[in-house]
Amino acid sequence: MKNDYICPHCKGMLNVEHNICFSAKTKSGKVGLIYLNPEVGNYSLIKHPTFEIKDGEQLEFYCPICNINLESTELSSKLAKILQFDIQDNAEYEILFSKVAGEKCTYKLKGNKVIPFGEHQSKYLSLLKFGTI
Numbered sequence: 001m002k003n004d005y006i007c008p009h010c011k012g013m014l015n016v017e018h019n020i021c022f023s024a025k026t027k028s029g030k031v032g033l034i035y036l037n038p039e040v041g042n043y044s045l046i047k048h049p050t051f052e053i054k055d056g057e058q059l060e061f062y063c064p065i066c067n068i069n070l071e072s073t074e075l076s077s078k079l080a081k082i083l084q085f086d087i088q089d090n091a092e093y094e095i096l097f098s099k100v101a102g103e104k105c106t107y108k109l110k111g112n113k114v115i116p117f118g119e120h121q122s123k124y125l126s127l128l129k130f131g132t133i
Contacts, residue, residue, distance in 0.1 A: 003038060005095070006083040012065035014082060019046065022070070023062040026053065033064070040084075040095065041117035043104045055102035072096055075127050084108070098124070 005014040014020050019035035024047075032051030037044045053059065061070045061080040072081040078100055084093045094109040104118035107128060114128050 007063040010066035
């Protein structure tokens with residue numbers, strides 16, 4: 001299934017080949033590019049070996065096109081938000097994912113329904129206040 005991933009601010013396409021591209025920054029100020037797997041719930045990533053990220057470290061994710069911080073300010077400073085356009089379903093979803101390295105939790109939202117993914121999915125689920133699918 002092919003999906004497009006979109007910046008909620010500039011509406012630019014974030015996916016390149018088989019990855020979603022982000023600019024990222026650590027608390028210590030290191031910056032780099034991170035490529036995440038576009039399969040929701042797959043937590044593999046690609047980055048330059050010198051861009052070191054420690055488990056438990058919170059990153060800031062930015063759109064590589066407009067440089068706006070993708071933080072989900074309405075829910076939690078520990079979540080980032082992008083949009084997913086599911087070509088097969090012809091539907092748009094909000095995708096929220098943890099900005100904390102090693103936390104495997106992602107949420108796919110449509111209307112008042114949420115589909116949680118990852119072994120740490122319960123961590124922020126109560127913030128969403130939606131029914132799970």
